[in-house]
Amino acid sequence: MVDFPGYTLSGALASFFFILLTMKQSDDFKVISPAYLILTKVGEDALLTCQLLPKRTAMHMEVRWYRLEPSTPVFAYKDGAEVTEMQMEEYRGRVEWLKDDIAEGNVALKIYNNQPSDHGQYWCRFQEGTYCAETSLQLEVAGLGSSPEIHMEGTVESGVQLVCTAEGWFPEPQVYWKNTRGEKILSLSEHYIQDKDGLFYVESTLVVRDAFTETMSYVIYSPILSEEKRSAISIPVKLQTELASLQVIGPSQPILVRVGEDTQLTCYLSPKANAQSMEVRWVRAHRYPAVYLHMDGEHVARDQMEEYRGRTVLVSDAIDEGRLTLQIHNVRTSDDGQYWCLFEKDGVYQETSLDLKVAGLGSSPLITMKRWKDGEMQLVCSSDGWFPQPHVQWRDMEGKTIPLFSENLTQDSHGLFHVETSLLVRNSSIVNVTCSISNSLLGQEKTTTFSLSGW
Structure with a gap:
């Protein structure tokens, strides 16, 4: 008999003695499963098996x-038929019940097209009347992803920077760099991202200081499958390629755009060069997923960040001169920040950074009054729709700043700031006060004046 999580010890013992009193000893059985782990690759099928001991028919069992x-099974069988009402949604249409040997207490479940989400522990449970027994099985799902691709980003102050990427691995793989002598080299950074299917993308950065004599290798290894893939790059050869003599140029000043408007990110090669056969990508913090990827003359949608899908388009037709412009529609606050534009040819990247400043000019301030005791009065000024965080001031009729009583800034689901600030008025000589909220990026402010005369 098996105790389930959530049962108290006393409750479990009471249940145990109740079952002993209400069943015949001959009805006892246990469930066994393979002692080994069940290993399958992503996209393949897996077979889970279990059986009753001693052998007996399970035709009448659940x-x-x-x-x-x-209560939420991968599969359920009862009264000689499948029960689908409670089945987990992700297994509908993907499992097959194999009961050829059910008369001897042997059952099997086939899971088709295994995904990373199928990885983990399963339970096989038999129930006859009030008596049940179960066993667990461990399904290991592994994905052998792409071979690593090593790119060179030209020279940096301390050497040559290499970036290696690979995708489609599960679970998280082991990765390392090796030099010509086979020694492992510590990477500058490593980054792992899981896509919507649960597969890992890996990005590793290395700075090589002895660049003109080194050939570097990158190894990515699956400990579950005991398999690896590797790539190598000869740095001296790459430094002599055509792109190594080119530069990528971007805007010298930040690009300013308002929330909801469109903006353009332009970068180009210097001197001019045909970029038709090059890979060009705009990225944020990492190369994958990208803001936009242009390869072999086409947009590669599968590698695009979800939040930019349907909002980006390549508008430049000067690719033969190495000039490309990416348009982002309906700019959001989340678009604010730094971007990189990368040109790649023969495994060598050159890049430039672009700084996008997003601004939102909020609503005109609304001032409301709350009367306090002893002649004191509290004024509350509120406004919505600001980005980035605005500057708030109270001023008297001469334009002098009045210290505020409190200030509260919150962001809504779109990242826009709601402002609520209050002022405590004790001086009866103050006639008018102004609440001013300004956006430093736009150099604009909105104000509202409140008259205290007559109160």
Whole structure:
């Protein structure tokens, strides 16, 4: 008999003695499963098996395969038929019940097209009347991803910077760099991203200081499959390629755009060069996923960040001169920040950075009054729709700043700031006060004046 999580010890013992009193000893059985891990690759099928001991027919029993809770099974069989009402949504249409040997207590469940989400523990449970028994199985799902691609980003102050990328791995793989002598080299940074299917993208950066004598290798290894893939790059050869003599140029000043408007990010090669056969990508913090990827004359949508899908388009037709412009529609606050424009040819990248400043000019301030005791009065000024965080001031009729009583700034689901600030008025000589909210990027402010005369 098996105790389930959440049962108290006393409750479990009471249940145990109740079952002993209400069943015949001959009805006892246990469930066994393979002692080994079940290993399958992403996209392949897996077979989970379990059986009753001693052998006996399970035709009249209830059988469930589940992960966390029996109430939401991967598969359920009862009264000689499949029960689909409670089945986990992600397994509908992907599992097959194999009961050829059910008369001897042997059952199997086939899971088709295994995904990273299928990785983990499963339970096989038999129930007859009030008696049940179960066993667990461990399904290991592994994905052998792409071979690593090594790119060179030209020279940096301390040497040559290499970036290696690979995708489609599961679970998170082991990675390392090796030099010509086979020694492992510590990377400058490593970054892992899981895509919507649960597969890992890996990005590793290395700075090589002895650049003119080195050939570097990058190894990516799956400990579950005991398989690896590797790539190598000869740095002296790459430094002599055509692109190494080119530069990528971008705007010298930040690009300013208002929330909801369109903006353009332009970069170009200097001297002019045909970029038709080059890979060009705009990225944020990492190369994958990209803001936009242009390769072999086409947009590669599968590598694009979800938040830019349907909002970006390449508008420049001067690619034969090495000039490309990316337009971003309906700019959001989340678009604010730094971008990189990268040109690649023969494994060598050159890049430039672009700084996008997003600004939102909010609503005109609204001032409301709250009367306090002893002649004191509290004024509350509020406004919505500001970005970035605005500057707030109270001023008297002569334009002098009045110290505020409190200030509260919050961001809504779109990243826009809501401002609420209050002022405590004790001086009866003050006739008018002004609430001013300004956006330093736009150099604009909005004000509202409140008259205290007559109060």
